[in-house]
Amino acid sequence: MSPPELWQFRFSMYPEKARWALDYKGVPHVRHSLLPGPHAAQLLPRFGQKAMPILRHNGSVLKTSAAVVDYIEQAFPNPPLYPSDxxxxxxxxxxxxxxxxxxxxxxxxxxxxxxLTDTEYSARRFAFGQPEWSQRLYVRAFPAIRAIMRADMGIxxxxxxxxxxxxxxxxxxxxxxxxxxxxxxxxxxxxxxxxxxxxxxxxxxxxxxxxxxxxxxxxxxxxxxxxxxxxxxxxxxxxxxxxxxxxxxxxxx
Ligand SMILES: N[C@@H](CCC(=O)N[C@@H](CS)C(=O)NCC(=O)O)C(=O)O
Structure with a gap:
């Protein structure tokens, strides 16, 4: 049986919910860590959405953090995250x-x-864990990506x-x-x-x-x-x- 696969941003709160639930229950899983900007082209054709977390396991695909946690809770009940009462x-x-x-x-x-005002800081933080060459490239592309993020998130x-x-x-x-x-x-x-x-x-x-x-x-x-x-x-x-x-x-x- 293959392990659950999680698509995530490393720095982000909703993917953090999903990987915390997996870690809490001791479930070995694979993480695909994406960068804001390029993530849209990687996810949209495959899953029809660009927001993460997305979890795939045994033919099921879960597309919000609450759905991911719910799936994990049913598939791996111990220790529980839902109160028994x-x-x-x-x-x-x-x-x-x-x-x-x-x-x-x-x-x-x-x-x-x-x-977002600080290009080097935010780009490096978003790209944490990527190889140095990829981080450097990302810093250079970041001003354009930032403009899209600001518009997309209504900042x-x-x-x-x-x-x-x-x-x-x-x-x-x-x-x-x-x-x-x-x-x-x-x-x-x-x-x-x-x-x-x-x-x-x-x-x-x-x-x-x-x-x-x-x-x-x-x-x-x-x-x-x-x-x-x-x-x-x-x-x-x-x-x-x-x-x-x-x-x-x-x-x-
Ligand atoms: N309510 C959703 C929110 C998901 C969400 O907003 N994810 C953000 C990361 S924290 C995201 O992937 N944003 C990128 C995008 O939408 O393009 C959930 O709980 O999963």
Missing amino acids: KSECAQALEIQQRFDAEVGPPLHRAVFFEW SEAGAKQGLTVTAEALDFVARQSGKTGYLVGSRFSIADLTAAAVLQATCLPPEFPVPTPEPRPPGWQHWLNRWKNHPGCDYVLRIYREHRGRSCEISA
Whole structure:
């Protein structure tokens, strides 16, 4: 039986959900790591979409992070990511849905608004893990790719402002909600914690996230990080990563 194959951006929050779920369950899997820009031509003809994660396994193709996690949960039940209690499970899935749909996109737009100004830094970070020649080429092509990304994601100053408000609310929420047990739902780690921590990783920078963020960083982004550094929501994100992120189960193709 062949292992699951995951198409991903290394630096990105939604693919992080998928590979975290695979790693958490100890499932050996192959990762295809793409670069923003060229990814569209690689994915569209094959899968009819360019957003990732995409997971292929045993003839099934899953095309959103929630569908990927759901598939992984059914195919590899242990350890579980869904709470066994029915109403807790519904609550955890509702939190996942809210972070996927309402927190991720505005937060992404705010972070990208700050990152993208620095060509070398953002291109190198997006191309992390690629050979040096490919990184150099990507840095040169990046100004054109950046223009497409800005248009595609609707990145603007107004969008960044909205991202700020949404991020503050999300950090307040995780700090408040995890206050009693340390977790968002019930008293153990679940898909709700995995999703919230993955979506908030670019705000709190857990060291276990697989792409490093060397200093000095673009000033706008450093300012973004400084703003949240002492927020109790970031303490939650860092703890969830430290205690539950687990090791990579990536294998070569
Ligand atoms: N709701 C989707 C969002 C997926 C998404 O926006 N993925 C981003 C990366 S984090 C992407 O691949 N963007 C590139 C594009 O759409 O061209 C999910 O949960 O999978």
